[in-house]
Amino acid sequence: MSAVRGDGAVRGGSATRSGSATRGGSAVRGGGPASRSGPPVLAIRDLSVVYRTPAGDVRAVDQVNLELQAGEVVGLAGESGSGKSTLAYSTCRLLRAPALITSGSVRYQGRRMAEPAEILRMRPDELKRLRWREIAIVFQSAMNALNPVLNVRDQLTDVIHAHLRVSRNEAREKVASLLDLVGIPRSRLRSYPHELSGGMRQRVMIAMAMATDPEIVIMDEPTTALDVVVQRDILAQIVELKERLAFSILFITHDLSLLLELADRIAVMYAGQLVEIGTASEIQHAPAHPYTRGLLNSFPSLRGPRRDLAGIPGSPPDLRSPPPGCAFLPRCAYGRDACTSVDMRLAPVASSPDPEHVTACPFVLPETPVRPGPAAGPRTGSTRPSLLAQAPAPDAGVSFAGAAEGGPGREELTP
Amino acid sequence: MSRASTGDEPLRREVTSVAAERGPLAMEAIGISKDFRLPRGQRILAVREVSFNLYRGAVVALVGESGSGKSTVARLLAGQERLTSGSIRLDGQPLDLSTRQAFRRHKSEVQLVFQDPFASLNPVHTVRYHLQRPVRLHQGKLSKDEVAREVAALMEQVQLTPAEQFLAKYPYELSGGQRQRVSFARALAARPSVLLADEPVSMLDVSIRLEMLSLLDDLRRRFRLALLYITHDIASARYFADEVLVMYAGQIVERGPAEELTQYPAHPYTQLLVASAPDPDNLGSTLRGGAQRNTRQPAQASTAPIGCPFSPRCPLADDRCRRDDPALERVSAVRAAACWRLDVAAPEVLAGRQGGGDMTS
Numbered sequence: 128m129s130a131v132r133g134d135g136a137v138r139g140g141s142a143t144r145s146g147s148a149t150r151g152g153s154a155v156r157g158g159g160p161a162s163r164s165g166p167p168v169l170a171i172r173d174l175s176v177v178y179r180t181p182a183g184d185v186r187a188v189d190q191v192n193l194e195l196q197a198g199e200v201v202g203l204a205g206e207s208g209s210g211k212s213t214l215a216y217s218t219c220r221l222l223r224a225p226a227l228i229t230s231g232s233v234r235y236q237g238r239r240m241a242e243p244a245e246i247l248r249m250r251p252d253e254l255k256r257l258r259w260r261e262i263a264i265v266f267q268s269a270m271n272a273l274n275p276v277l278n279v280r281d282q283l284t285d286v287i288h289a290h291l292r293v294s295r296n297e298a299r300e301k302v303a304s305l306l307d308l309v310g311i312p313r314s315r316l317r318s319y320p321h322e323l324s325g326g327m328r329q330r331v332m333i334a335m336a337m338a339t340d341p342e343i344v345i346m347d348e349p350t351t352a353l354d355v356v357v358q359r360d361i362l363a364q365i366v367e368l369k370e371r372l373a374f375s376i377l378f379i380t381h382d383l384s385l386l387l388e389l390a391d392r393i394a395v396m397y398a399g400q401l402v403e404i405g406t407a408s409e410i411q412h413a414p415a416h417p418y419t420r421g422l423l424n425s426f427p428s429l430r431g432p433r434r435d436l437a438g439i440p441g442s443p444p445d446l447r448s449p450p451p452g453c454a455f456l457p458r459c460a461y462g463r464d465a466c467t468s469v470d471m472r473l474a475p476v477a478s479s480p481d482p483e484h485v486t487a488c489p490f491v492l493p494e495t496p497v498r499p500g501p502a503a504g505p506r507t508g509s510t511r512p513s514l515l516a517q518a519p520a521p522d523a524g525v526s527f528a529g530a531a532e533g534g535p536g537r538e539e540l541t542p
Numbered sequence: 543m544s545r546a547s548t549g550d551e552p553l554r555r556e557v558t559s560v561a562a563e564r565g566p567l568a569m570e571a572i573g574i575s576k577d578f579r580l581p582r583g584q585r586i587l588a589v590r591e592v593s594f595n596l597y598r599g600a601v602v603a604l605v606g607e608s609g610s611g612k613s614t615v616a617r618l619l620a621g622q623e624r625l626t627s628g629s630i631r632l633d634g635q636p637l638d639l640s641t642r643q644a645f646r647r648h649k650s651e652v653q654l655v656f657q658d659p660f661a662s663l664n665p666v667h668t669v670r671y672h673l674q675r676p677v678r679l680h681q682g683k684l685s686k687d688e689v690a691r692e693v694a695a696l697m698e699q700v701q702l703t704p705a706e707q708f709l710a711k712y713p714y715e716l717s718g719g720q721r722q723r724v725s726f727a728r729a730l731a732a733r734p735s736v737l738l739a740d741e742p743v744s745m746l747d748v749s750i751r752l753e754m755l756s757l758l759d760d761l762r763r764r765f766r767l768a769l770l771y772i773t774h775d776i777a778s779a780r781y782f783a784d785e786v787l788v789m790y791a792g793q794i795v796e797r798g799p800a801e802e803l804t805q806y807p808a809h810p811y812t813q814l815l816v817a818s819a820p821d822p823d824n825l826g827s828t829l830r831g832g833a834q835r836n837t838r839q840p841a842q843a844s845t846a847p848i849g850c851p852f853s854p855r856c857p858l859a860d861d862r863c864r865r866d867d868p869a870l871e872r873v874s875a876v877r878a879a880a881c882w883r884l885d886v887a888a889p890e891v892l893a894g895r896q897g898g899g900d901m902t903s
Binding site: 206207325353354355356357358359381382383384385387388421422425426427428429433436437438439440442 | 607608717718719747748749750751752753756774775776777778780781782801804814815816817818819820
């Protein structure tokens with residue numbers, strides 16, 4: 128995967144072009160809070176990251192273009208190992224060897240900055256000012272990310288003293304107001320991480336990220352380890368804080384259903400590449416890329432009629448030797464010969480009125496009929512409309528691979 | 543810790559499980575309770591008078607949040623914890639763990655699958671070791687060839703093929719989904735009749751959860767397993783289970799057929815669970831409307847139960863709720879709920895008019 132893709136001159140009018148301002152701003156964005164007219168807070172261009180291993184380079188992030196506008200929530204969805212965390216951490220240069228950023232640029236333009244800064248060329252002292260002060264991260268595992276021998280107050284004070292020049296009294300007041308902000312009673316100031324529930328710990332993490340009033344908060348699976356009620360509570364908290372403090376969010380998760388509710392725009396990542404970017408509504412109602420379709424068809428919904436769900440059969444490719452062309456081809460229901468040499472640059476979805484709805488698949492359109500997965504065998508008529516069609520009787524001769532791997536990807540609704 | 547009796551105990555028994563339609567009774571939990579003792583004489587009532595049945599070929603889902611006692615129920619059924627009170631029956635026989643042999647016989651019939659496939663497999667052993675051991679332990683004297691054949695067959699069942707290639711691998715060489723397949727195969731090695739799956743997919747990516755649930759369902763059908771599916775994801779229970787039991791603070795607060803219960807939840811806690819599930823079709827409802835302050839406290843397995851355990855979080859709680867603990871009472875032939883305020887919480891369910899509308903909104 129050498130850099131055959133040119134230098135950021137993305138084909139067509141992709142969302143990643145900086146010329147988006149010429150298109151009349153937020154009209155297509157369906158009332159999202161962010162205005163697309165200003166320059167982006169964060170602009171990632173042609174970013175590639177590899178992990179150097181004895182067995183060869185693992186291409187973790189491949190030529191990614193993504194922008195984050197002020198006040199915008201961008202969701203980054205993908206499976207484990209798709210490179211979403213690597214992408215996010217590389218924007219703060221938080222990666223260490225054997226990770227290596229091989230190409231690209233990450234430009235940051237904050238309110239407190241006169242002109243855009245190139246993060247990939249920053250000196251260590253500049254990086255220190257950028258991290259947390261400008262871009263803060265909420266890590267996935269709050270238990271591991273918090274220091275077990277410091278109580279809540281000390282963790283927060285630590286952050287404040289490291290990044291802001293304030294007196295001890297000011298810091299103490301700030302800590303108290305941060306706890307109020309995330310809804311933790313002040314009586315918990317002296318609690319240690321192990322004395323807090325999972326949701327409470329995650330709130331402390333969020334309070335720490337808020338401590339320096341950053342412009343961008345990167346959230347890496349902040350609610351994955353929590354159960355649904357707490358998860359919802361934390362998400363509502365995040366949305367509320369975002370409205371009040373006006374920061375941008377890059378929200379990383381493998382659960383697309385969360386993003387549909389939370390994000391303004393969603394970028395779908397597969398095997399180190401972005402395969403589709405669109406508004407939450409476009410991703411939900413007019414998904415173009417087969418992988419996005421697979422993700423959408425992966426989670427059981429609680430409301431509405433029961434659908435036949437298929438998931439995505441197979442597993443992601445080995446990124447040490449990615450297949451030529453489209454990396455999703457082995458798992459794709461729409462594959463054809465041309466896919467092995469397809470150009471994976473994002474281009475506008477041909478039939479979409481929004482030129483910022485872009486996909487890497489030139490063949491499948493939102494209106495393309497849904498097709499069964501590649502491993503699907505002949506399917507017998509099932510009377511029970513569920514993901515798990517019931518076979519009539521236990522039968523030792525049932526073809527196993529057909530039953531579990533090959534659920535059809537049809538989306539037809541059964542009343 | 544008995545719940546307030548309302549005088550119509552017989553009525554309560556009339557609630558039949560829809561899971562019974564799938565096959566014969568395999569396992570019964572009859573009023574099981576478990577206390578954990580803490581220092582200074584305190585006790586945690588982790589499980590309180592829980593009763594349900596598992597049937598061959600049927601899936602019963604146990605749904606609740608962290609700390610509600612779901613996993614303790616599984617451990618009690620597996621014989622890994624001693625009951626404080628109540629009884630467990632397997633194929634009509636009372637649970638017998640008095641001797642090593644009896645315990646092993648129980649293990650052969652009742653197997654557990656754990657949540658975290660990273661922690662539940664031994665990192666220094668190959669997949670082959672993980673499967674050979676239970677085959678030898680539970681299937682009597684087998685020759686080397688027979689063990690090898692059995693192991694290969696297990697790999698086939700969970701679709702880890704080519705088997706030879708996977709058998710030589712160590713857990714760290716496998717993806718999360720593949721590890722969980724090994725866990726399934728290991729559980730099946732004992733040829734159990736009951737499989738207790740404790741959050742079997744919640745550590746896995748959303749995109750492969752479905753595949754794993756399909757596999758689990760396939761195994762259930764092929765081996766006519768009585769399956770207890772423990773989860774906090776009520777949406778997956780809707781698709782996967784026949785009957786759903788909703789657990790809160792150690793008690794079952796509602797039970798009923800999966801589709802009916804998730805579409806028309808009666809208990810306020812079930813309604814909260816349903817409302818908390820991500821809902822792409824309801825953009826900007828609760829999430830953007832700000833936090834629901836009401837739901838802040840986590841469920842506590844109480845040390846001194848007074849009143850309905852959900853009453854501190856319940857929007858409908860009144861004085862009686864805070865004073866008396868409601869019993870699980872029959873709502874229809876197949877549904878039951880433990881709530882004093884059902885007439886307000888779910889009038890449609892009480893009236894049997896369930897097509898009336900979405901009560902979760």
